[in-house]
Structures are given as structure tokens and as C-alpha cells.
Amino acid sequence: MxxxxxxxxxxxxAYFTGTVWVNMNVTPDDxxxxxxxxxTFEPKARTNWHTHTSGQILFVIxxxxxxxxxxxxxxxxxxxxxxxxxxxxxxxHGASHDSxxxxxxxxxxxxxxxxxxxxxxxxxxYNSL
Amino acid sequence: MxxxxxxxxxxxxAYFTGTVWVNMNVTPDDxxxxxxxxxTFEPKARTNWHTHTSGQILFVIxxxxxxxxxxxxxxxxxxxxxxxxxxxxxxxHGASHDSxxxxxxxxxxxxxxxxxxxxxxxxxxYNSL
Numbered sequence: 001m002x003x004x005x006x007x008x009x010x011x012x013x014a015y016f017t018g019t020v021w022v023n024m025n026v027t028p029d030d031x032x033x034x035x036x037x038x039x040t041f042e043p044k045a046r047t048n049w050h051t052h053t054s055g056q057i058l059f060v061i062x063x064x065x066x067x068x069x070x071x072x073x074x075x076x077x078x079x080x081x082x083x084x085x086x087x088x089x090x091x092x093h094g095a096s097h098d099s100x101x102x103x104x105x106x107x108x109x110x111x112x113x114x115x116x117x118x119x120x121x122x123x124x125x126y127n128s129l
Numbered sequence: 130m131x132x133x134x135x136x137x138x139x140x141x142x143a144y145f146t147g148t149v150w151v152n153m154n155v156t157p158d159d160x161x162x163x164x165x166x167x168x169t170f171e172p173k174a175r176t177n178w179h180t181h182t183s184g185q186i187l188f189v190i191x192x193x194x195x196x197x198x199x200x201x202x203x204x205x206x207x208x209x210x211x212x213x214x215x216x217x218x219x220x221x222h223g224a225s226h227d228s229x230x231x232x233x234x235x236x237x238x239x240x241x242x243x244x245x246x247x248x249x250x251x252x253x254x255y256n257s258l
Binding site: 001002003004005025026030031032033034036054055057059061075077079080081082083084087104106108109 | 130161163211212213238
């Protein structure tokens with residue numbers, strides 16, 4: 001049995017802005033054809049823009065954050081929310097300005113998924129809420 | 130966006146003992162090839178013994194509960210725990226005697242999964258911890 005409440009290790013700086021921690025809980029090596037972990041974003045931290053060909057599911061378990069799909073407004077997300085990210089849609093997620101945000105992130109159908117990382121979210125986009 | 134913090138609806142009595150609530154958050158119709166929801170067990174409530182051919186992942190998000198695989202002792206599980214249930218292993222999960230237990234439950238590779246429901250967990254097995 002493992003535990004998801006630890007912060008884990010620093011996320012790769014190439015794909016994130018700010019301080020982000022990743023705790024991988026279920027990896028493809030476990031044999032379930034998924035990738036599942038808990039990600040903690042300190043205030044103002046966020047992913048780069050990116051896509052998943054199999055889509056992604058987020059369960060927000062702590063704090064307040066932002067989620068945005070390309071060409072749509074930023075949505076406020078908070079503890080209790082389930083976000084179903086459509087396949088291939090360009091998007092980002094992260095903490096709000098003043099609160100950290102923690103979510104479980106699930107990549108389903110991992111054997112078919114391709115995640116593509118794009119450019120960082122610029123401050124003027126992040127500040128547009 | 131949906132929310133996982135509601136209790137949802139009563140679980141089917143044929144497969145559970147006691148009072149259990151199911152809030153389905155991601156269904157196969159959503160197109161992610163998973164079944165994912167939040168299940169709330171009131172004290173002493175539990176699933177029947179059962180199996181999943183694709184296995185199952187639990188994230189305990191509230192309370193204290195029990196998990197048991199056939200022919201092994203009951204394990205105490207609590208908020209923060211990730212349980213990786215092996216494929217085809219006969220098992221049950223539920224609340225402890227005095228606390229409710231709430232977990233996220235994920236069935237991966239849903240198109241290949243077959244869940245088989247078996248007999249209820251007898252009180253003397255439930256009380257064996």
C-alpha cells in the first residue's frame with residue numbers, strides 16, 4: 001500500500017512554471033494501463049500548455065486553482081471538483097494567485113496516450129481571470 | 130465540471146452490506162475507457178466479496194476502513210492510502226466499525242474488465258481484525 005499525501009519530488013522545470021511537486025501513485029509498470037499521481041502547485045505555479053490524446057481526469061483534493069482550455073476563459077477550480085479534460089484539447093492547470101492547489105491526475109488508456117508539452121503559460125494569460 | 134463531494138445515491142443492496150452511497154464521477158460514456166466514482170461507507174458497511182479482471186485502484190479520501198484479500202488478514206486503511214487491487218483477486222472493502230470511510234474507486238481498462246460479485250462478507254469475517 002502506498003500513500004498519496006506526501007508532496008513527492010520536484011516536477012520537471014521544462015514543463016512547469018513555479019514550484020510544483022509530483023507524487024506518482026500508480027505507474028504503467030503496475031500493470032493497470034494508467035498513470036496516476038498527486039500534483040501540488042504552490043501559489044502562481046502551473047503547467048505549460050499541453051495536450052493528451054487519451055484525455056485526462058483531475059480530482060481537486062485541496063485548495064483553489066485555475067483550469068483553462070485554449071480560446072476559452074480561465075475556470076476557477078477547487079476542492080471537490082472533477083475536471084474531465086477532452087482528448088487533444090490544448091489546456092493548462094495550476095494554483096490560483098493566493099492558494100496552493102492539489103489534484104489527483106489520471107491518464108487513462110496509457111498505452112494509446114501521447115502527451116505533448118507546449119509553451120509556458122505567459123503571466124498576462126495567467127493574470128487574465 | 131462535476132463535483133465528487135456529494136454522497137450520491139444508494140448503492141445496490143445486492144452487492145453491499147449496510148448503508149453505502151455511490152457518486153459516479155466518470156462513466157464509460159464519457160469516453161475515457163474507465164469507470165470512476167466516490168463511494169461512502171457508513172460504519173460497518175462494506176462491499177460483498179468480488180473480483181475485477183482489470184484490477185481496481187482506491188484512493189481513501191476520508192475516514193478509516195478495512196480492506197481484505199481472500200486468505201489474508203484484514204488491513205486497516207485510512208485517508209491518504211492508495212490501494213492497488215490485483216487483477217482477479219477476491220477481495221472486499223468497507224468502513225471500520227466506528228468510522229465511515231470514503232474512497233475514490235477507479236476501474237481501468239473498462240472495455241476489458243469483468244467485475245464478478247460474490248457472497249456478502251459474514252459478520253465473523255468482518256469482526257476478525
